[in-house]
Amino acid sequence: MDLSTKYLGLELKNPLIAGASPLPDDLDKVRGLEDGGIAAITMYSLFEEQITQNLVGSEAHIGAYENSFSEAASYFPEVDLLERGLEAYLEQVALVKAAISIPLIGSLNGTHDGEWVNYARLIEEAGADALELNLYFLATDIEMSAAEIEDRCVRIVEAVKKRITIPLAVKLSPFFTALPHFAKRLCGAGADGLVLFNRFYQPDIDTDEIEIKATLDLSHSTELRLRLRWIALLSGRIETDLSVSGGVHNGHDLVKSLMVGAQTAQMVSGLLHNGSPKIQQTLDELVHWMEEKEYASLEELRGCLNFLHCPDPEALERANYMRVLKSFRPVASFKNPGAPRQ
């Protein structure tokens, strides 16, 4: 079965991409991904904060003690923390690129206007074949309107696009009021692809310590549904490529992603849990399903259930909400899974 896919203008051997994760930190793992059959690898993100705030940190805890005491002008050998931190990222991009023959997608994460966008060019120079710009953003400012947030994101996309010649994908969070319209604007600003969605790590509360606790839960297949709906709603209606991120755990998830119109699907949790063997397993499941359902090519499959093509568009819209609620019945034997066992 020919699984070859075009995404952001890149020729991929199949539609399964390794999403942004810590995996590229380890060249052995990177090679494992390629050998396992992955079509492209996304770097972990270089954060805006790394670029702008590391200095503050290093100055406060290293620089502040320099030139303060007769016996010691400093307390560390001359290693420039920040400079090395950024260079290390760029070096890693170069190392990963050299280690693989499949495309490498750089990742830059930021939400403020500023000079940090220049790093887009440096990532390109380091060898990335495309760039994923992650607009991970939590709207906490009580004075900032939705329109201002959208405007800012569009400005950032324009600014980044101006600095690179490689294709640009924009990774979004689901919390935009008018996502289709916003997606269209991003498209106009130069995005070659949209990646839906970022996963927000929701903090939990530690009731013993009375404090907020950062948590990191890997994704579940159930999270895929949010992505499926919005990809379905956008597919065919905007010019850019679409990629699913979050909740892709097996071949069936991949099938669903393609059905709603995604060019590619990104896997992270599955790879972190099961390692590179998961890749072939997922692709085998895809092929097996396609053969079973007699799909001859990905093109035949892709977008068959998007908003334009699905036989029941209401299922993607508000009516679905009513339907789901009506179908809900309390389960008599339900037990709180968190309750202690008797």
Add this chain to the structure above:
Amino acid sequence: MKNPKIKMNDANEAVASVAYRASEVIAIYPITPSSGMAEICDEWAAAGRENIWSDVPEVFQLQSEGGVAGALHGSLQTGALSTTFTASQGLLLMIPNMYKIAGELTPFCMHVSARALATHALSIFGDHSDVMACRQTGFALLASNTVQEAQDLALIAHAATLKSRVPFLHFFDGFRTSHEINKIETLPDELIEAMIEPGDIARVRANSLTPDRPTIRGTAQNPDVFFQAREAANPFYDGLADVVEAAMAKFGELTGRRYSLYEYEGSEDAEQLVVIMGSGAETVAETAAYLNAQGRKTGVLKIRLFRPIDLKRLVAALPKTVRKIAVLDRCKEPGALGEPLFLDIVTSIEEARQTGLLPDSFCPTVIGGRYGLGSKDFTPAMAKAIYDALLEPKPKRRFTVGITDDVTGLSLPVDEHFDIEVKSVIRAVFYGLGSDGTVGANKNSVKIIGEETTNFAQGYFVYDSKKSGAVTISHLRFGPDPIRAPYLIKNASFVACHQAQFLEQYDVLEYAAEGGVFLLNSIYSPERVWSQLPKEVQSTLIEKKLRFFIIDAYTVAREAGMGGRINTIMQTCFFAISGVLPKDEAIAKIKEAIEKTYGKKGPEIVQKNFEAVDQTLAALKEVVVPATVSAGFSMPPVVSAQAPDYVQRVTAVMLQNKGDHLPVSAFRPDGVWDVGTSKWEKRNIAQEIPIWDPSVCIQCNKCVQACPHAAIRSNFYSPESLDGAPDCFRSVDFRVKDYPDKRFTIQVAPEDCTGCSLCVAVCPAKNKSNPREKAINMRMQAPILDAERANYDFFLQLPQPDRATLKDDVKFTQFKEPLFEYSGACAGCGETPYLKMLTQICGDRLFMANATGCSSIYGGNLPTTPYTCNSDGRGPAWANSLFEDNAEFGLGMRVAVDQQNAIAKRMLAGLRAELDDALVEALLNADQTDEAGIAAQRERVARLKPALEKIGSPPAKRLLDVADYLVDKSVWIIGGDGWAYDIGFGGVDHVLASGRNVNILVLDTEVYSNTGGQASKSTPIGAIAKFAASGKPVGKKDLGLIAMNYGNVYVARVAMGAKDTQTVNAFYEAMRHPGPSLIIAYSHCIAHGYNLAAGMEQQRLAVSTGTWPLYRYDPARHAEGENPLRLDSRKPKEPLYTYTDNEARFRMLKMKDAARAKELGQLAQQFVDERFALYERLAAPYVKDGEASN
């Protein structure tokens, strides 16, 4: 030959650059002020920089300077071109090998930043005591006077040693030259190559020890031949001056810079001559030139080659018109006829006359004087005082200059107002805080002007003795001609005060020249600022006709997004006002420098700095200085009126930076100082201080325990004690049922707190409705200062609970009075909480031997010291001997205590018939294992003393002298890991093996903290440190396990932040263990690179990840049939990186070399896992008879 590059360098870097490129093997060990040379060589080697033969020199660290010398001896014998850097006590440790190296005619050059030797006190500062102690070793001693000279003579020394086979000690003045930044012409590789002849290197190899043509060295010689064989080396010394002179001549041809062994500078027909060595020679030369321009006939003879002295050249350099000579030595040799250089000059002249080198008619008066000891500034005024003294018909034969000696009357009078500096030199003095970046910015300014323009520049920086809130004073000179002036600026055309509060603490404007400029960083507007200045400042501004500028730098910094860093802003102001460069050019240069410094860190940072520069010019305002003083207040007194007389007369003067004015009679002649002086120095360095919320507090005392400065205290007391309390004094019911009807208070010392917030971090109690708040919370200091000062004063007079009734646990230990308070340790220091606790546990009967290092600096660095005494006048008896000998020093204390105790007991038994028998019996058999027992014994001794007085016999009097030794004393030997793991390890091991009742406390920061973060054998795998710039590849030495091997040593490994109960128990158990004990205490440190407010949390992580397992090994348990080793922490449950990722020392390696970081990270994890498994096996319960084993 390519053009030499002009650079702004200090001598340490300039010398290291030559030594590195001319060496193959470099053995190092840190010691101030030479550490910079070793550090930079290590960095170059780590970065793969090559020497002139395209090899990367092998740079390796030893455990002590003694070790360095031994390693070098081996390396030299084996034919490698080797070098090292050292100073002071370090140099003394090398002396035994120096005799060997010289005795074997081994070509070798070492570089010494000359520093004082510890005598009545330690001094890290410069003089020639150390090099003068080497003059008999057989090394050639070559002195440099300036930064340029230090670089140039370094090369000449390397070349000359290879040619002559005589080893060289090349030296220059510690700090004054080693740390002065000046404009120099650097030496390109080709020039070094041209100076070092391949044939000389071939001879080194040929003379080396090798099994390919074996020889034997280090034989033992008998009376028949030793003497003759020793004399066989004479020709090499006889010819050495020729070799050095030839090298200097060759160097002169290559560079145009000409040096001579003995250089005369001054009038051709000089009548008064000063002979001197080192940087002071430049001061004298400048002064002589100034005086000669006024018609005087003066001159200076600069001594460069001091050993061997070349009589012929020396006397040839003397102007024959000289009538009087003053020879200056920067060292002191008590009891000698004179100091070494003086004696040599007198002898030389006499010898020259006797041998006809000088005519019989040449018989000048020669007098000898001391100057500049411990970096005492040596100024033109002092040089003039010497020339003036030489004008007198009968000058003092021996004198000192630069101090007022009102005891032996040796000092010369000095005209303080004498100033020779020329107008073309712009002189600027900056007062700043260590943390505000002032020195860094000034180093930058000096570089800009020196390297980017044709101007010359000089920078020298003075720091105070504190590690937190340190004040820095920068002295900068700029001008069109080369700048020598190796002394501090007196009349500055520009004075800047970067912190407004200094105006109420120091006489900042004493540096200002008339008509100069004063720049102040002030939050007030030009209209309001005048009224905020104390009377003294207003008056000086008017009297000296100063122009007055202000800027609100913190606001500009904040608005430009630079946080609290005001360095770029103040630097811009300097350029804008001083006129040292045209304003636009200056701004452009600053921006270039910013680009250079921050360019790679990201355009964002550059942009922020640019914005700050641009906003600075708009924010800089000139203030019109009124014609009259109108201030409503004066500078407050330096210390409280309640302070003791000595503190008022002496300490207060030092606190004002005016200690130079104190006369000799102000000091005790034996180095003894009163304790408890830190309490009089109210530093007010915290912007925020912790305030207690009694409603939330659970009364655990953890905040009190964690406070590094004893600035938070708690007490419980009867309600009546609250009579007269300030209205705002906080007090709640004490919630301990053994103490009903008591009240409880936690109080901060608002002026002593450093604002580190460790107390808040460790507070376990949260405000239930607002968990952001705890039972102790940081609040702005200024608005609550008066109230909290009143509260603290009241708190201090509350009655102390009876020690004998307090339990030995975490909480109640903190109710015992700390006898270590308000030290100058870093804010958030991880060492001091342990020391404070030790003084709480046994401070009133405590002997402390303290190894040199951080703990001796914050423990004993003047002006004020933190160890204090209780209301009975008892407190820790603290002393510092050296770095390397501390364990032995403490052992000596123990032996002396035991001996005096034995004497007392024997005398007591002998006097039994004349004393109350029951008292004698009780005294001899007292149980002193707890506080009650101690108190009872003290009470018995108190009864014994009058009885002995009454007897009055010689034995009774003798017993009286030692009667206090009938009360048990606890001897503690304290130091850091550099001492315990490295330089002092032999002593530690020996003392542990002695079986004597001493306690060793290792404050383990896993790095040499005091000298600036060099690796020790305690540094863990994967940490970056100086001397381990590529990450430490091997694991930390297991000192505890080594100690356990003896079987009778109590050993504990503790981390207060992880398990304070275990820490407290370990201290008590160690103290009570009748033999030796060792406590290894995890101490977080600024050299770990993170916010120390999280220090205790990092301690917890160190334990939970297993990198710092907690245990106690108590030999007493073995006697009870149990395994003496008990693990006090659980199996690691978190991966090591959860701990290491929080600290820059580990993170830096990740950024520098990710692959190596990963490799070392895995090794470190493996090391941790395997060691924990080993401990588990070692701590397994003993299998009792009859129990099955599996």
